[in-house]
Amino acid sequence: MNRLLRGGRMRALSLALGGALLCLGVLAQGTAHAACTRNGSVRTAVVEMNVGRVVVPQESAVGDVLVRREFPIQASSQAVVNCAWRQSDTAEGVVVIPGFAALGDSVYQTNIRGIGIRLSRLGAGGSVGDVRYPHSLPISGGLGGTSYTLAGSRFVVEIIKTESSTSSGALTSGTYSSYRLSSNRNNPMLESRISGEAITIISPTCSILGQRNQTINLAAVPISGFSGVGSTQGEVPFSLDMRCNGGSGISGTFADVYVSFAGNAAPGTNASQGVLRNEESGGNAASGIGIQMLDDRGSANTPIALGETLRLARLNANEGDSSVVMQLLARYYQAQPNARAGKVHAIATYNVTYQ
Template sequence: MKVGSALRKRYAQLFGLLMLVLVATGWAPMAQAAPNCQASSATLSMPTTIVVQPDGPVGPIDGTTGTATIIFNCSGLPASKAANDYTATIQAGQTLATLDSTNNTSGPGITFATSINGLAVLVTALPVQATSRSCLACGPTSTAGYVPGAVTAPSSAAVGSYSGTVTASYTAQLIKTKATTIAAGTIKQTNLIPYWWYISGGSVNSTSQSLGATLVLPAITITLPTCTITAGNNQTVTLPTVDTSQLAAAGKTAGMTPFSIAVTGCPDGVDIASNVFNNGTVSNTTGNLTNTITGNGGAKNVQVQLLNGPGSSLSGALNLSKTSSAAAQNSGTFDVVNNAVTLNYYAQYYAAAAVTAGAVSVSIKYNITYQ
């Protein structure tokens, strides 16, 4: 009988131990995710090089837009069953980049200054428009910015079980802000807008926490348009064959031939200040080009004279023996229309004395300046 009593006692101990395990399992608390929001920085897809008319009108500059999208991911909501702990709010601002003097704090958009005088970047946003007004939910110190959106858990969500996203899309536009001449240079890379998140009220009532994410303006090189010679760097002007009888005495001319230099792509509001011809073989007496074929077969006593043509502010022959500054006064100015202009000239034979038959060849360089 003692054996049976011992067995019953062992069963009772095992049963008691099993009950203890069940009680311990039933009392273990469930793991809950702490509320958290995350995002990554985004760089606006602006062109790396932008050509700006230096004296263009105030307003948006064509071909200078860029876009970016930032996705904010919030998880672990609601923070508790308190009413206000269901929502995590995204903040944009607090330490905005330097604002341009033309910025409107109420929008639409935020106008940021750049490192080039007269140029700014206007940043607009969707689905919530960006502004720079001061408000309670615009940053840890209630400073300038706006709220892109919020993630709210449904009322039925268990504590810490809900995740959601907010998507903000941005468009940036380079604008000219004042009637000033724009200089070439580089707009520096700039962190325009930093981002934060917080839970307001409830049992958490968190302070704003940095997401470590920013909207970035990339570095942009600003260049100015330059006049382009459409025919390239080299042109050939062919004068006709003439009889030496037309050049039988000093001062006689023959074979006048028009030629042009076509220029396009000039900046708005400029004129061709001068087209200086230089670095040719020139007679100091007449200011004309002398024949470079000096041996057998070359014509003697013949020169080539250049003259201003239609459209120039001056008329008459150019004295190519003058220095560049003085030669500019000979070549006249030309009006640029629709960013293009044609510089018209004439070339003709000129007799320094009675001319003998032969070939003629001359060359000259030209340097176009505009203002």
């Protein structure tokens, strides 16, 4: 027995039949186009496409695969299809969910604006390889017959961005695909389904209020105000202000908003200290001094590690716009023992993401 679609010989035919071979040859003329047989004792294998929440990143592009999930096909090791010698058929994988238009590249538009779905099957057999839906695969029985099984195969679901603007909500529930014989379409070998809200799309948005690029001016401080490595002075508060929306969709669904900061660490420090290197050059540049960024949302001001991702807020679906504010501090930081007065100019970049 072999995996669909790869042939294997059934041992029922004895090569010792001798004179009966002529009779078989004559009968074959009338049965050359007979269909293969679907094993009625093997139930239809069902893949429940429980992908869960899919958050659409604001920076994602049309054509991006937002999520890819593989599901093992829980199929019987018994043959699901048997083809006797010279029997033939077509194994067809079709998308059956109504109202989903084909967009090309095996992607189908879903009921959620800007969101497509692509279905495929892996491990379909060494002679066939992996296949996407829809597809048609010819099968036939060799001398001694051929059997086929789905055991060991995997089913793949890809959620794809199809438009620059996307909506939120749950994908339509129901049967999405059917894998069957063209001669027996009422008894499929494999189906894929969505039950309830098994795939829910979240399309959050956050808009920066004011200028996306901020310049924070720190007042001049005396070099004598530093007492050694790790000492600070000249704190200045500022904030990152956003208006965010969790989008529309199923009540209880949400997306979390995160922010991270990146920059060059000052010599003598590590990323966890959150001290930015002085980018000023020339004879007027200060040395041994950097600028440290801190999270000012709690009672204790916490240095923001470079590259660290911080959770800002949770956006619930159907709640409209909300204000998200991150309170921050910037201050001078002595990073090396021999500090020298001069100009200090540091750069940090921030990135807002959703999960």
